[in-house]
Amino acid sequence: MSALLEVQVAAVRQLTPVVREFTFAAVNGRLPGFSSGSHVQVVLPLAERTLRNAYSLLGDPRDSGVYRIAVRLQEASRGGSRYLHEQVQVGDRLQIGVPSNLFPLHSLARHHILVAGGIGITPFMAYLAELEAQGASFELHYAYRSGLTDAYTAELQARLGARFHGYDAAAGQRLDCANLLTGKPLGSHLYICGPQRLLDDLRARAAALGWSAGRLHWEAFAAPEPGLPFTAELTRSGQRIAVAGDHSLLEALEAAGVEVPNLCRGGVCGQCATGYLGGEVEHRDHYLDEQQRSHVLMPCVSRGGCSGPLLLDL
Amino acid sequence: MSVVMKALETYRDDFTFRNSPEAIARFPFPFPEDSYMYSVNLEPATPREPGSVFAHWFDIDEHYVSEMAERARVLERDPDRCLVMPHMAQAAWDTLEMLMEHLAADYPEHFALQREGAQWLWSNRPLGIEQRFTFGDASTLPCEPLEYITRQAQGDFALLDQRDGDLFMDAGMVTCPADWSLKFDAGMSFKQWHAPVPGVAHQLGVFERALKYLVNIQVGHPVRRLNWTMTINPRLDTSSETFHEWGHERGEVTAENVASLVHLRVELQFMPRLPRSNALLFGIRTYLISLEELASNPAWACRLHRVLRDLPDEIADYKGLTRYRQTVVDWLRQFDPQACAA
Numbered sequence A: 001m002s003a004l005l006e007v008q009v010a011a012v013r014q015l016t017p018v019v020r021e022f023t024f025a026a027v028n029g030r031l032p033g034f035s036s037g038s039h040v041q042v043v044l045p046l047a048e049r050t051l052r053n054a055y056s057l058l059g060d061p062r063d064s065g066v067y068r069i070a071v072r073l074q075e076a077s078r079g080g081s082r083y084l085h086e087q088v089q090v091g092d093r094l095q096i097g098v099p100s101n102l103f104p105l106h107s108l109a110r111h112h113i114l115v116a117g118g119i120g121i122t123p124f125m126a127y128l129a130e131l132e133a134q135g136a137s138f139e140l141h142y143a144y145r146s147g148l149t150d151a152y153t154a155e156l157q158a159r160l161g162a163r164f165h166g167y168d169a170a171a172g173q174r175l176d177c178a179n180l181l182t183g184k185p186l187g188s189h190l191y192i193c194g195p196q197r198l199l200d201d202l203r204a205r206a207a208a209l210g211w212s213a214g215r216l217h218w219e220a221f222a223a224p225e226p227g228l229p230f231t232a233e234l235t236r237s238g239q240r241i242a243v244a245g246d247h248s249l250l251e252a253l254e255a256a257g258v259e260v261p262n263l264c265r266g267g268v269c270g271q272c273a274t275g276y277l278g279g280e281v282e283h284r285d286h287y288l289d290e291q292q293r294s295h296v297l298m299p300c301v302s303r304g305g306c307s308g309p310l311l312l313d314l
Numbered sequence B: 001m002s003v004v005m006k007a008l009e010t011y012r013d014d015f016t017f018r019n020s021p022e023a024i025a026r027f028p029f030p031f032p033e034d035s036y037m038y039s040v041n042l043e044p045a046t047p048r049e050p051g052s053v054f055a056h057w058f059d060i061d062e063h064y065v066s067e068m069a070e071r072a073r074v075l076e077r078d079p080d081r082c083l084v085m086p087h088m089a090q091a092a093w094d095t096l097e098m099l100m101e102h103l104a105a106d107y108p109e110h111f112a113l114q115r116e117g118a119q120w121l122w123s124n125r126p127l128g129i130e131q132r133f134t135f136g137d138a139s140t141l142p143c144e145p146l147e148y149i150t151r152q153a154q155g156d157f158a159l160l161d162q163r164d165g166d167l168f169m170d171a172g173m174v175t176c177p178a179d180w181s182l183k184f185d186a187g188m189s190f191k192q193w194h195a196p197v198p199g200v201a202h203q204l205g206v207f208e209r210a211l212k213y214l215v216n217i218q219v220g221h222p223v224r225r226l227n228w229t230m231t232i233n234p235r236l237d238t239s240s241e242t243f244h245e246w247g248h249e250r251g252e253v254t255a256e257n258v259a260s261l262v263h264l265r266v267e268l269q270f271m272p273r274l275p276r277s278n279a280l281l282f283g284i285r286t287y288l289i290s291l292e293e294l295a296s297n298p299a300w301a302c303r304l305h306r307v308l309r310d311l312p313d314e315i316a317d318y319k320g321l322t323r324y325r326q327t328v329v330d331w332l333r334q335f336d337p338q339a340c341a342a
């Protein structure tokens, strides 16, 4: 992420006990336009260190006067969502990256099936604005728990009518992955954003029904999960960097002044690929194949082991 | 730096197109070395010195009015040189917005844009245009938005839809291509439309690596590269469709007319992400210079001599240079001290 945009928090809404929505306005000039499915990195200056978390843009791409994101409070997080929930107020200034899109709509789909689990609704908020403006054919399936993760349900139900299919876990309703995919028109595309098991289940069903891989799309951000501390050694400069358990390798490199190209910070875009010459690696990305993993790693999500230093080709 | 536009010149028939000394000085000479081979020569399009062709996203020069008149003539005969598939309508509006915003900001003496919500007022002084319209509503413009704005911007434009990790040529305005055709390439993928390029580029993995790079281009971070070929006469429209009009001219090059007839043709290719559609814009800004004009800079003439002399046959053939390459090399030799001494 190269250039940063300066934004001001123009509005904050508590949508559910755990989901908070933020509206950002430009401090200078106009915010760049964005396409539906885009995300931005938000720089979060926590007391002990600075995090960069990626959040989907919720608004209508046709109206890019402001950006909106919705953030779920993650109990097990590294503090980014807690900071947004507890510290950030209307009028505060934040820095964000320019929008980038790793989860775009497919322009040639005849019918769009959107499946959201919980906070996974966020990219689809922009999708829905776009699909409605285009007059496209679509349906939304949204699994949530009322009183907890049911952001936007009332609004969506009213707006989408029969195209809205809600599944409230609190009422014992379950999203039936098997039924969801049968009898869909040829040229339907499936978009999934939600927990890993929802993704795994739908992908397996789609494969069993003979859906080609190109008709399945998912947003698979693996936010950097905490791990064990380890040491990285930059073999070209000899520099040694200690990576704390709740830092990603990419963050530790950046803190040491080493710039590595990056986009998603979630192991999917391939931008941060870095060669390594030795050491134990815990690969957590969704980008590299087994062969590449023998000499390349993705420092935004992947980590070294504790047996010895990770030797990076930097 | 203010651009002074020349009176109308032609790119056909009597070919009155010429470069001023200022235009020659800013010509994007494309060879960093004495030899040429295909490579992934992409770089971030960071602005360079004011006045250079790299100063702005969309370069306007002294030929602006003439080049726009030439585009209008080509479109009059062949309206299909502009194509926008239905799913590219938003990308067309994105392109219009990007061009208007940048032209107005970079050349305020020539262009102006006033926006009030969706109500826009566009002024183009060199072409005498004042247009009020509603952004997003094509019925408020005299023609389709991509055609509207690219009739007012130099160079060709292809709009690539990004899907399935690939790029597809699903829209464009192409009236001055170097021997290809939008009609033929319409709907093709990155690999498909590059299929005619010599095998060596494919063997070097140029297209695989370039595509990976292009699909990751971010909003606000365009990239650029230079490409080159040669053209007989300052003819902009060397499209495959009109090959019968210009192909035979390659046989007309003689030792006497080579310096004025043969032109180096350089494309400054500029690739920004279109923000709302997520499509990629591919601008192809073409610069022509006769060998005579080019030789006013002897260092360029010397280098071009070496490049052309040593260019692999496969590449020379593909670029259509084979029939007259030797005549050009013979003429350029005088500028190469090493070759003259030998």
Ligand code: HEM
Residues within 6 Å of the ligand: B038, B039, B040, B041, B042, B158, B160, B167, B169, B179, B180, B181, B185, B193, B194, B196, B197, B201, B206, B210, B211, B214, B225, B227, B228, B229, B280, B282, B315, B318, B319
């Ligand atoms: C998405 C943007 C691009 C478009 C629309 C595009 C389009 C084209 C077209 C239409 C041709 C002519 C092919 C023919 O003979 O029919 C061509 C040639 C070529 N392209 Fe691209 N191209 C793009 C990007 C690139 C990039 C990024 C590279 C490499 C780094 C590249 C390398 C080449 C080369 C080496 C040739 C042969 C040129 C010559 O020898 O004169 N292209 N391109």
Ligand code: FES
Residues within 6 Å of the ligand: A261, A262, A263, A264, A265, A266, A267, A268, A269, A270, A271, A272, A273, A285, A287, A298, A299, A300, A301
């Ligand atoms: S930044 Fe995208 S894979 Fe690491």
